[in-house]
Amino acid sequence: MAETADLSNATLDELRVALAPEIAVSAMFDGWTEAALLSAAEMADVEPAVAKLAFKDSGGISGRVSAMAMIDAWIASVDQKMEAEFADGRLDNMPIRERIRSLVQFRLDAIEGLEEALRRATAVQAMPQNVARALRQGWSSADKIWRLAGDTAADYNHYTKRAILASIYAATLAVFVEDDSEDKADTRAFLDRRIEGVMKFEKAKAQLLGKDRESFDFARFLGRLRYPQD
Template structure:
């Protein structure tokens, strides 16, 4: 697949290394199905897209994790383009999150093996920290697109939970042989339902807590009654 824009094939010679990484990432992922996330896949992708192989190697001198990070970034960007805030605003919050995660699953629907291999690399001890940051970043983008403006501890808990849901859903996805990945989407729906119920319960508890009289104040009044 040759990367292109409205005016025709992309001119790789005018791209920065960052831009080149993002442009080549989908083709590298496609090649990784057969070759894994390695230089063989990189060379195949560069040749397929018509990019200079030596420049492509320079762009990905960080190896497999650099390729995977570029690929995740390309999916993030595609998701933002497909689901801008104004489009998501028409949906309920649960539907917004589902639509965003579903888009990411659909984006890799035909490259299960590449996803499986990427997850194995990301799970390596030396890559775990970087992988967690990537998952957090994607979850942050999803919540921001969904309209989340929380700045307190909810900001962190929401992203941590969503990153966990997405990661778990991908694990189901790569082993799902059901028609249309039906089991994966059922799993995703159950996880999102669980989170929504938790959020409702938490909100109810928080509001109830605000309405309850302060125990300290109550005891204080017993000891020092107002006159």
């Protein structure tokens, strides 16, 4: 977030995304808590009451700050950076595996140095009451990556591609957060192996499945992730 950013006229949605990167920095020390939010608000010269309003729990009754809302905003801020970075069309000239690798790697680079914030975010997401929302967060990230990569699949492939990528991304984040190798070399190698494995799987699947196999039994479940009913 730019130090000179004027958030006085920002909407609550804009405020959430603008504050999220600084909240993540504070979360390394304070966790995804009100203390982290207030620290970020002070850095951005945002009224504490307004900042808390932007991140209150979904019920809106208790007025408590929601950790998952802050994590949502952090993910959204990375989404925006990724979309802006690749808006120049450079992905069009890359093989599909390179598009996916570049997009995932950009997301990893964007949060490098914030491993402790990620570790704490993962712990929050793993709480029973947050698991469904965390799955939707992973699905959303995978969907944005595939769309930027140019995927237009509308059949069952739409769901399988996103489900597989979401699992790869989650596994890569788990390696990333513990990776102390130089330049995160272990994470890069892990990601490359997983993407290569998926490319081989997709090729084999295309050979084995006919066009009349247009649906899987779990498509309805995955559809709920794409269009969640709150």
